[in-house]
Amino acid sequence: NAGVTQTPKFQVLKTGQSMTLQCAQDMNHEYMSWYRQDPGMGLRLIHYSVGAGITDQGEVPNGYNVSRSTTEDFPLRLLSAAPSQTSVYFCASSLYLAGNYGYTFGSGTRLTVV
Amino acid sequence: DQQVKQNSPSLSVQEGRISILNCDYTNSMFDYFLWYKKYPAEGPTFLISISSIKDKNEDGRFTVFLNKSAKHLSLHIVPSQPGDSAVYFCAASETGTASKLTFGTGTRLQVTL
Secondary structure (H helix, E strand, O other), X not given: OOOEEEEOOXXXXXXXXXXXXXXXXXXXXXXXXXXXXXXXXOEEEEEEEEEOOEEEEOOOXXXXXXXXXXXXXXXXXXXXXXXXXXXXXXXXXXXXXXXXOEEEEOOOEEEEEO | OOOEEOOOOEEEEXXXXXXXXXXXXXXXXXXXXXXXXXXXXXXXXXXXXXXXXXXXXXXOOEEEEEEOOOOEEEEEEOOOOHHHOEEEEEEEEOOOOOOOOEEOOOEEXXXXX
């Protein structure tokens, strides 16, 4: 049982480049999310999905796109990388059970934009 | 506008003693609260949660207390162990928004020998 798998673990981009951060889960979770962690700011929600074909914006969506064509995969696309997007990105999935839902995070992707 | 606040960036506790980590929230719509533990270079790991219909939840050495009137929750670790040294995040969500967690800024706990 792999849980939530994120690739790559590290990435350096030049300003203006685009790339896709991959996220896959094998737990048949309906809910998936992307967060970024910056020093002193905790984790902030970028985009989330409540099921295949359904996505919505979180707190800091600008500069990012997502799609959810399957239950398992939830890629995050950076359209034109900027230094402000230097951060650690975490993907998470959750299974909603009334009153008791758990969240599983991937190990993160450390992105540097130069 | 920080809706979930952890006002203590760090905490140092001796092994065997109690660790108390605090969290305050401002959004009265939050009704589910979670604590996550994070080691360097790893993703956050779910620790314990509490629904707003309860005021206490225990799981082994970990207990979370919720005071809804004060919009305050705390995580108690008894006894503290060196392996508990990590960053602890408080998070909150509203019913029906399982994917939308709002996190605090974290408290770094160091358990000393």
